[in-house]
Amino acid sequence: MDFRSELKRRAALFENELGRFCSSQDAAIPARLRESMDYSLQAGGKRLRPVLCMAGAELFGAACESVLPMALAFEMVHTASLIHDDLPCMDNDTLRRGKPTNHVVYGETLALLAGDSLFLYAFETALSGLLKNGADPKRALEAVKLFAEALGPSGICGGQVLDTDRASQESRQSFVNDIASMKTMVLIRAALCTGAILAGASGKKLECLMEYGRCVGIAFQVADDILDVVGTQAEMGKTLGKDAEQDKRTFVSAYGLDGARAVLHELTQKAEDQLAVFGEKADFLRELALFLENRTR
């Protein structure tokens, strides 16, 4: 297996679907709203969650194509959370993926509603697409439930609240782990595992995949915190150094730079350990964990 070409293949399949989706007409959606949603959806990004969703399905023998509606839904909610994160009443950020943020272009009102719309359209897209694809209803319900759990008050929304909580009495290390779990990990893990559930995953194998997703999901945030310190703005496409400036608690501030690198390496190893049960069928996920450990953007 050539990892880079496999990664490209999945990402290209998704970009194609996203392009088709954004160019499809829906007269019921106000044009300005659609434009603002599409602006952020098409602003690029790693498409990690869709790729994971497809990889989860393939690991259990299903075609990537069968989970594309679910993959789209993950990119939509991820984009929605970024639009709301960037709002003036949140991080007040003006640059994202090398472009002006949504509210800078469309104003605060429309950005708020574009975020809301993407959160909710994600469910509509996933449900109608899965019904159209003839997905097993029981599996579809379980998958969309896992999706929803990753988003709400015990998922990314709750993580955002913790992240703005300056008064926490927790130790710095357990605090950054809690935030990374809720804000980043749950969605990454859910992307992988909903794909797998739709393809029929259950029991011990699903548990191993959940644990792989947990390790890779936290590792992703550790790498992000490291790159906020050592990365270049050109590569990252967003304002860097803001964590330190805003005195945010990050893995680097909690463990030191070398300590954070050690945590990242340990999580990556632990993720790989979970894949033994799948044999060489999991080679893509093995390489993906390494790829995410060593990314520069």
Place this chain on the structure above:
Amino acid sequence: MDFRSELKRRAALFENELGRFCSSQDAAIPARLRESMDYSLQAGGKRLRPVLCMAGAELFGAACESVLPMALAFEMVHTASLIHDDLPCMDNDTLRRGKPTNHVVYGETLALLAGDSLFLYAFETALSGLLKNGADPKRALEAVKLFAEALGPSGICGGQVLDTDRASQESRQSFVNDIASMKTMVLIRAALCTGAILAGASGKKLECLMEYGRCVGIAFQVADDILDVVGTQAEMGKTLGKDAEQDKRTFVSAYGLDGARAVLHELTQKAEDQLAVFGEKADFLRELALFLENRTR
């Protein structure tokens, strides 16, 4: 059938479920977030959408109790949309249901996230509750899909965008009808019809119910616009006269006060006409349409 006592019975059943829900512990949800969500959920309101959801189920022979998770989900998303509507970048309102709005009490950041959380927790609640209640998976998928469609960019979020569009070239009358459809009607109609779908509704009977829901849903907004002019702040529990002050396009400004009253009456009659197919089983919905026509708050 004594309408008032039937209405009270359903509302009490729902309040009881909501109280149970709000007092249930979930250690995974940050305490400040939970408090802010509960504050708005428990601020009262007519609980119209939950009552409709239960009425839809009963019309097709199911117990109200079987759709309580779905009823909760409707109240959650309705509450979420109100929290976001009241934000400074939207209507900038400080009073709702006789109490300070969410952002006045908890600040803008937490209010934004409480709204997001309620939108998303609604799906989690509906899906996990329906799975636990042993709902038919196919029906549950269809119901949650209808729910999602009512919320996204062609539903209430899209309606909000239209409502803030000062540059519309549409005639005033078709404009207020479009906004009322997307912003208010779709959610009211979906509440009624998801309850019915979960209880097995389909075909011609479901179509009649959809049309009843459409008429009652628009009528609800017409009555709201009328009450914004002739109601009292004490009864309505919110700042009145803001529509005229903000030069919002309402049914009163589009049709005049008497014209709006005529539209309201006509829609109510049309709603009742749809119920013939159900015989006396639909008496509750018959009386409900009249009750909503004549409400003073």
